[in-house]
Amino acid sequence: MPNVKGLQVNGADRATDAHPDRSLLSVLRDDLGLTGAKYGCGEGRCGACTVLVDGRAIRSCQSRVETVAGKPIRTVEGLAAGEKLHPVQAALLDAGAMQCGYCTPGMVMSAVALLEQHPEPTRDDIVAAMNGNICRCGTYGRLVVAIEAAAKAMKGGAK
Amino acid sequence: MTPHLDGIVIEPERYELIEAIAESEWTRRQFFGITGAGLIVALLAGDEAAAQQPQRGGQRGGGGPPEIGGWVHIGADGAVTAYSGKVEVGQNVRTSLAQAVADELRVPYQSVKIVLADTALVPFDAGTFGSRSTPAMAPQLRRAAAAAREALLDLAAEKSKAERATLSAADGKVSGPGGKPSYTYGDLTQGQKLMKVIGGDVPTTTADKWTVAGTSAPKANGRDIVTGGHKYTSDVTRPGMVFGKVLRPKKLKSKLVSVDTRAAEAAPGVTVVRDGDLVGVVAPTEYTAAEAVKLIKAEWDAPAQVSAKDLFQHLKDKAGRGGGGGGRGGGGGTRGSIEDGLKAADKKVTATYTVAYIAHVPLEPRAAVAEWADGKLTVWTGTQRPFGVRDDLARALGVAADKVRVIVPDTGSGYGGKHTVATATEAAILARKVGKPVKLVWTREEEFTWAYFRPAGLIDVTAGAKADGTLTVWDFHNYNSGGSSLASPYAVPNHRAEFHPTDSPLAQGSYRALAATANTFARESAMDELAHAVGLDPLAFRLKNLGDAAPQKRLKAVLEAAAKQFGWGKGKPTEGHGYGLAAGTEKGSFVASVAEVAVDRKAKNPVRVVRVVTAFECGAVVNPDHLKNQIEGAVVMGLGGALFEHVDFDNGEILNPTLGDYRVPRFRDAPILETVLLDRKELPSEGAGETPIIAVAPAVANAVFQATGERLRAMPLVPNGWPK
Numbered sequence A: 001m002p003n004v005k006g007l008q009v010n011g012a013d014r015a016t017d018a019h020p021d022r023s024l025l026s027v028l029r030d031d032l033g034l035t036g037a038k039y040g041c042g043e044g045r046c047g048a049c050t051v052l053v054d055g056r057a058i059r060s061c062q063s064r065v066e067t068v069a070g071k072p073i074r075t076v077e078g079l080a081a082g083e084k085l086h087p088v089q090a091a092l093l094d095a096g097a098m099q100c101g102y103c104t105p106g107m108v109m110s111a112v113a114l115l116e117q118h119p120e121p122t123r124d125d126i127v128a129a130m131n132g133n134i135c136r137c138g139t140y141g142r143l144v145v146a147i148e149a150a151a152k153a154m155k156g157g158a159k
Numbered sequence B: 001m002t003p004h005l006d007g008i009v010i011e012p013e014r015y016e017l018i019e020a021i022a023e024s025e026w027t028r029r030q031f032f033g034i035t036g037a038g039l040i041v042a043l044l045a046g047d048e049a050a051a052q053q054p055q056r057g058g059q060r061g062g063g064g065p066p067e068i069g070g071w072v073h074i075g076a077d078g079a080v081t082a083y084s085g086k087v088e089v090g091q092n093v094r095t096s097l098a099q100a101v102a103d104e105l106r107v108p109y110q111s112v113k114i115v116l117a118d119t120a121l122v123p124f125d126a127g128t129f130g131s132r133s134t135p136a137m138a139p140q141l142r143r144a145a146a147a148a149r150e151a152l153l154d155l156a157a158e159k160s161k162a163e164r165a166t167l168s169a170a171d172g173k174v175s176g177p178g179g180k181p182s183y184t185y186g187d188l189t190q191g192q193k194l195m196k197v198i199g200g201d202v203p204t205t206t207a208d209k210w211t212v213a214g215t216s217a218p219k220a221n222g223r224d225i226v227t228g229g230h231k232y233t234s235d236v237t238r239p240g241m242v243f244g245k246v247l248r249p250k251k252l253k254s255k256l257v258s259v260d261t262r263a264a265e266a267a268p269g270v271t272v273v274r275d276g277d278l279v280g281v282v283a284p285t286e287y288t289a290a291e292a293v294k295l296i297k298a299e300w301d302a303p304a305q306v307s308a309k310d311l312f313q314h315l316k317d318k319a320g321r322g323g324g325g326g327g328r329g330g331g332g333g334t335r336g337s338i339e340d341g342l343k344a345a346d347k348k349v350t351a352t353y354t355v356a357y358i359a360h361v362p363l364e365p366r367a368a369v370a371e372w373a374d375g376k377l378t379v380w381t382g383t384q385r386p387f388g389v390r391d392d393l394a395r396a397l398g399v400a401a402d403k404v405r406v407i408v409p410d411t412g413s414g415y416g417g418k419h420t421v422a423t424a425t426e427a428a429i430l431a432r433k434v435g436k437p438v439k440l441v442w443t444r445e446e447e448f449t450w451a452y453f454r455p456a457g458l459i460d461v462t463a464g465a466k467a468d469g470t471l472t473v474w475d476f477h478n479y480n481s482g483g484s485s486l487a488s489p490y491a492v493p494n495h496r497a498e499f500h501p502t503d504s505p506l507a508q509g510s511y512r513a514l515a516a517t518a519n520t521f522a523r524e525s526a527m528d529e530l531a532h533a534v535g536l537d538p539l540a541f542r543l544k545n546l547g548d549a550a551p552q553k554r555l556k557a558v559l560e561a562a563a564k565q566f567g568w569g570k571g572k573p574t575e576g577h578g579y580g581l582a583a584g585t586e587k588g589s590f591v592a593s594v595a596e597v598a599v600d601r602k603a604k605n606p607v608r609v610v611r612v613v614t615a616f617e618c619g620a621v622v623n624p625d626h627l628k629n630q631i632e633g634a635v636v637m638g639l640g641g642a643l644f645e646h647v648d649f650d651n652g653e654i655l656n657p658t659l660g661d662y663r664v665p666r667f668r669d670a671p672i673l674e675t676v677l678l679d680r681k682e683l684p685s686e687g688a689g690e691t692p693i694i695a696v697a698p699a700v701a702n703a704v705f706q707a708t709g710e711r712l713r714a715m716p717l718v719p720n721g722w723p724k
Helices: A024-031 A087-095 A104-117 A123-130 A140-155 B028-035 B046-052 B054-059 B093-105 B133-160 B185-189 B222-226 B262-266 B286-294 B308-317 B338-344 B386-397 B422-434 B444-450 B516-534 B538-544 B550-566 B624-643 B696-708
Strands: A004-009 A012-018 A050-053 A056-059 A072-074 B038-044 B068-075 B080-084 B112-116 B168-170 B173-175 B182-184 B193-198 B242-246 B255-260 B271-275 B278-283 B297-301 B347-355 B367-373 B376-381 B404-407 B438-441 B457-465 B471-479 B494-500 B577-586 B589-599 B607-617 B672-677
Touching (some): A004 A024, A012 A024, A024 A050, A024 B286, A050 A104, A056 A104, A087 A104, A087 A140, A087 B222, A104 A123, A104 B222, A123 A140, B028 B193, B038 B133, B068 B093, B068 B133, B068 B185, B080 B093, B080 B133, B093 B133, B133 B168, B133 B173, B133 B182, B133 B185, B133 B193, B173 B185, B242 B286, B242 B422, B262 B271, B271 B422, B278 B286, B278 B422, B308 B457, B338 B494, B347 B516, B367 B422, B376 B386, B386 B422, B422 B438, B457 B516, B471 B516, B516 B538, B516 B577, B516 B696, B538 B550, B538 B577, B550 B577, B550 B607, B550 B672, B577 B696, B607 B624, B607 B696, B624 B672
Parallel strands (some): A004 A072, B080 B112, B376 B404, B471 B494
Antiparallel strands (some): A050 A056, A050 A072, B038 B068, B068 B080, B168 B173, B173 B182, B242 B278, B271 B278, B367 B376, B367 B438, B457 B471, B577 B589, B589 B607
């Protein structure tokens, strides 16, 4: 199999030269310098590596880079418009929904995927959609509050 | 202070007695070399550190030169920077220290830069553990900042010839009446190289007059976190950096017998490194390094090792032998006579409680980037002991400590789990051999297997009370888990609490709140059993046995506050539900937790925690929102150890080293959380990151008892469904 020569990340074509079996996570982090997505477990069970591919939240540690070539990839670095944070980012800050912050980029991306697909989630919807993301510092309650606030903000056109 | 109640002083865990080496080589020139011109106020912390931390201070010996605890710099541009050896691991120390400095210097806290945990830039610090940052470091920086403010007033008086008493500092300026004169701090420090070294006797603003501390200032670098911009150790890159990977045996304590690395060496771009029992590879990508390690054939020899099923018998059998990990043996204070106390008791409880090994599972696994240049080593790593790691690295690599620089980026959590140096040493060895910077990030499986655990323990309790509920006797024996919160905080005339070191089959060490969780679980469970035995409400029974000594009154206050918020005694739980409460004290702060659980014995997850109310008192509150966040987080983390977290192991092999097999709390496990803060502005601020975890498990266990009539005496309570 040939190396993967490019990825479409945050709306830009980025040149790569990556072994097809490498994880999307490692190519984003080590080749493209997009270190927002984190390694947490390598088994797809903590969600720290979450990015969006075709608008869906995926675990980039479990995705071979070959399988996402040519597809639109969004990472946490692509969310804010200049100084203006995405409503999910702003809501997490407002709610103080973090401690060490290592899980935060994955939380943000999972929440963005949820709200883009379900703009008016119930609390149960949020818990179900986010259950694959671990915050070892235990800020789950604040994260739920933040995602509810973000849903409201996005509905209000505060995009 | 050491945890102490009624004159009982408890030995701290040995793994907190980290050898401290006094630093004396700092010169004025070095200070200004780091900071640039301006005004520096440095605090001599030797006396204070010794006074506040008797054990650690004692380790250094009395004859050493005084140490600098922290310093504050006002730059020629008026910028305020404070330097401290603490690390940020999510406890928001970067924010709380900035608040203390801002309070004294009368500047917005956002404008205060806090430089942490870079051994080339900051004063020596033994480490970030034991909840010392708030009670010890914040007051030090506060004193330095207060002295800096006074020095600025002196400079302004000198410059303007105005009466000093008419000048005041506010908003980064020194001004006189009606705004004349008016100098920015930069106006006063420009072109200066002033250094002032102060002792501990500088007056500071009392908590009732705080304007910045005491408020819910948002997290200092929150924006970097939500945008993915913050660089953790695992995000650090260096020019020419390559990736390392270390070969691991299947079993713990293995010795390398033979190794064949030919296939790995033949892989393109791969360098194999051999250094004693360390066999590793270095490659241009992490993937190539991981693939290359798979090509190495090695034979290992491992001794027969104790398995989980035999653990508690082993701990008891080996008591008194070996060091264990829990520190020196000894008592938590003996008074009265156990025999007399037993005779005086109308009701007795004798029970054994156990606590499993659990893992810290910091979401950022151990990681290090090591770079050699001109015989000097720089290592970026996530650790709670930057100076300890520096000294350990120097020893391991055979270089002088001043040739090693350790930089700790704000880290993806620790919970007491990041005290060791292995990852940094491995990266440094690999980097030296290949002559390039090397990044080494442990996999989750390595993190679960090759780090260390919270000690397992077995606790025997014999306790008795008169028919009216007055405690007569308390006899408490902890095997292996440690001496924190060993002594009962309740008033009991005949008391013995002993810690028995033994032989731990697994590597063990610090964990959030140390053994206070195990000891509080056993004590508060036994208190509940005794309350039921004498037919008293568990809250009334506890209150009855708390007297007028200050710590007992503080414990009483949190119990009453938690009970009130919960509505304790105001109604019965619904079918299948139960309420339970527990309380404790550790690290100078006080906590009570009240839990509601729903139990379905046949379910895969038989215990669901519905609601937890926590009342917490740690003296004067520095940042109410961050304190609440710490409490909520501690409760959620505590639920894992209470309900299901446990390390399973068999003859040297960890059987559940993945997040698929080792369960940690998730969104679905999080209960409704309510916190009540008791702000005691007249009392010194104590650390708060640890203690809120200690009463969670017993509150849950006591609630399970109320729901089912069954007493679960092992943590975790329901590791694999309802216990058989």
